[in-house]
Amino acid sequence: MSSYTIPVGPLHVALEEPMYFRVEAQGEMVVGLDITAGHVHRGIEALAMTRNFYQNITLTERLCSLCSNSHPSTYCMALENLASIRIPERAEYLRVIADEIKRVASNLFNCAILGHIIGFDSLFKHVMETREIMQDVKETIYGNRMDLAANCIGGVKYDLDEERSKYLWQQMERMKKHLDEIYALYCKNSFVRLRTEGVGVLSKEDALRFAVVGPVARGSGIDYDVRQKSPYAAYDRLDFEVQTENGGDVLCRAKVRLREAQQAVRLIQQCVTDMPAGPTCIDTPPEIPAGEAIAKSEAPRGELIYYLRTDGSDIPERLKWRVPSYMNWDALKSMLVGDKISDIALIVNSIDPCISCTER
Amino acid sequence: MLEMLSPFFHLLLFPGGLFALACGLLLKGVDRKVAARLQRRIGPPLHQPFVDLIKLWHKDSSVPETAQSRVFAWAPHVGVTGMALAALLIPIGGVYTPSGAYGDLLVLLYLLAVPAVALMIGGAASGSPFGAIGFSREMSMMLAYEGPLLLALLSVALKVGLATGGVATFSLAEIVRYQQAHGALLFDPVMWPAVVTFLFVIPANLGVVPFDIPEAESEILEGPLLEYSGKELGLFQIMSALKMVVVLGLGVTLFCPTAPGGLLLSLAWFIFKCLVLMVASVTVVRSATGRLRIDQAFSFYFKWPEALGVASLILVLTTRNFP
Amino acid sequence: MKTFLKKVAAQSPWLYRINAGSCNGCDVELATTACISRYDVERLGCKYCGSPKHADIVLITGPMTTRVKEKVLRLYAEIPDPKVTVAVGICPISCGVFRDSYAIEGPIDKYFPVDINVPGCPPRPQAIIEGIAEAISVWRTRL
């Protein structure tokens, strides 16, 4: 059978963002793949080197709206590491809350899109409706549904008073019920399983070779979570387990994401209970010496790493970050080949690709 | 004079043409509304499909550079013509009985394949790779569901034919007449496998989830329809609205064509039966399921509906002596 | 009769989304607005469509990056007239935080006419609906 090439993207409806693949196919089978990246390359690293430390908080938040809290918080952590700033304990908990709220919303979004791609519109809408609870929480506590603007150098910009803590707790109780139901749906529903089981398999060996991170790695049985391996914020005092699955297919990744969302809800509740009183931010303007530092965190899609280099001025000499989708995306080559054309969008979505993060 | 004009009347106004179109668009409106309610939405107004159609008539239409423009432009016309002819054949109990000169069940079976063929031609002529994939998927789907459909039709034809002394009757009028005399086949347990087979065939025939594989929006961007715009897209919408009426009307004819009598009441009863059939076999199904892969759909049809169809045929043949 | 038909036709604005290199915040909010039950744009007669050929109202996000520019312009040209363009988020309007980067070619109104702007980073769905409603009223005059 002769092979033919079909273009996927760059502006493909099933994918939120522009990406371009040239898929080589034989019949309905994918035999080769070439990725052309860079449609969302906005030159943010260059911009970061022309903006001051404050402006970069907002700039890094605009890298990507789905993990928009991980970026500024990790960037601030890099600055704090470099200047040896110890943020108030309450701020550590508040950073965890912001991170976990984003994680729930981001993971649910990805699982909802899975439903959309397999044409299960009602499932998509059902999960998105549940996600709306998180969106309301974000809007009520932070003032925006996507970009929280929670972080500042040396702490956080927001605080939870009595009333808001109670509100947050109640919403999390609501989420729990919905999340349990959704998890059961993804595990049991025959249409979801027919389309996702055994599809886009990434073996553990390949996962290690491509050095994938986050739910993609954990879906292939790699037990790695930055929150546990190199704790930050309040994670060293919180009780949680790393979620893994061994199948390495689309369904396993979705299951890991949903379980992490369930766990995130419990983490948020732990934070609300354990959080000590006190200031939320250091009260003196930060002084950043010359030097270099690294900060890492577990974004919804996996390990996020920031490298910061300063020369003593208030503009970074070099700010570089590597996002989780960076390697996961390249690993698509291993997942797609041998699968069906009809599963391309599904498999691409299963790594929760964050193009805008990756291409900067 | 009047006698000569009646085919045109039937083709353009009633029951084909305008009436069938209005009926089909109404069905689509109800389908969207009910689906919206199942998803906790308000949904579009019932007349939305009419509005969409009028809108498309006001839009520019373009032909892609890579397309074979003449074939591309003619494909939707072929589809609409085929369906308009098919609509002529659908009897409406107590209101309209198609003349045998128009055709019978077998003609209808062939005409039902016309929309799929039109989509295939259009998709292939559009020159887009997605159109081509849509083409091959449409073909596989047809192969998959034509078998069970044929078996279901055959069961009814045999049932009626054997009961009236022949072998099998393909006259739609005859089928209606038999049921009006002996009660709807829907209530005959012998026919239940055929009913279920037909129910299975409807979503595939109408191209809705879980069998909208040739037009999968999130996989191949609506496949053959991708390149169509304006009036041509409108024609495809007309085609699919007509097909809705034809397929559902066929279901009603085959299994429950009885009418309460009275022109308007019978008409309303017919539309109501179509609606119920649609909600059960289209709306709820598409709301509660996800799309299958082409190979899964294919093997599904070769397993269950095919087996049921065969079972139904055997059942009809074996029970003929003990009515 | 003609004016009546046009008035009727105006109740069916189909939406199409173009991402011109956005951070996907606006895209996620657009998907939310267009698809989920809470905002249900279908009650306004809108439908989210997968092909530019079917679109009436184009929603554009992103600051127009160099690599996506040609593709966006080609896609925009494919949308049949009459059409209305809505810029969603501050990026297509002014390039926002990404302005003056070497890889940014926006703002979008340098390349084709924009009718409605919905600023925000990202705007909330209600604001997007407001923009769409405004776009529908513009569209009515173009039919």
Place this chain on the structure above:
Amino acid sequence: MFSFLKILVRNLIQGPSTDPFPFGETFTPEGLRGRVRFDASACVGCRMCEHVCAGGAIRFEQSESELRFTLWHNSCTFCGLCQHYCKTKAIVLTEDWHLSHRQEEKYAMVEQGTVPLAPCLGCGISMIPVADELMRVAYRETNQDIDRLRRLCPDCRRKLGIKGVQRCKM
């Protein structure tokens, strides 16, 4: 399929969850980051807001007699850093999210304010009097002496301070 039918039936019973907007009122939480408001009388002219603004949405123009503030909403990310770093809260984000507008109004989507400059009571140099808001933050209540202080330029204030110190020493 059947597990999902249960949800569909529940949906049918619960009825639509659709927000009435744009035909009715919608939910707007307190603290939503929307349209920016500038209060010139509270501005001390430190220009920190301009410094931290990543969107480049804030511009100050200084002339002989006034300091003019302009914020263009079409470039504003509504991140709230300006508000966070504004000590006197001269710049605040309101809950007004009705910002969509026609293209003709693109450049008119601004918030403006003018901070008048006044001559220093000591040396007469053009300066921004310290905002009442800042005085309230610093002193809670003001008296005539403090009010005089706010109209002195930093140089003159220092001189006055040194004089005070000298007086104490004597």
Place this chain on the structure above:
Amino acid sequence: MQDVISQVKEALDGALSPSVAIDWKCDFKGVKTGWCKLPESDQLLAAASAISTMGGRLSTVTAYLAEKYRKQGRREIAYHFDLDGTTLTLTIELPLEKARVASLTPLFRNADWNEREFMELYDIDVIGHPDPRRLFIDETIEPAVFDGLIPYSTLINGASSKTLWEAVMAQNSKEQGK
């Protein structure tokens, strides 16, 4: 955690003949970061291979060119490795002109994109890269765009900002005049 430090030392000492100094830092949570500058850029492959056998993972690669380096005619590349939660950074120095570095793709599959990225941003050649095309940056943009960036200049010369703000100011002073 102490043994990570000794393990790394052992591995690097085994691979490189004059032993190199590693500067370890530890944050408030006890997370360690190691910083090591390799005296010779061609030691990179040996050092990376030692880390690879230790089970290390390449996290990312940062190339940079600070103003003061530019004057000194040199540039640096930092390779960041992850050792089960501990980050080790190996830095190599390269000349400003005609910089060449060996590819790490045979050791770490994911070095591919990282190397393509700094090739397109900076004027650095990677020897033995399997696929040295551009990664993110469009062909119409000049090569080595980060080499040409002079700090502040884009901010001050921002042509796009200037045009937009002129329009904003023109419209709003007009309205005030009314």
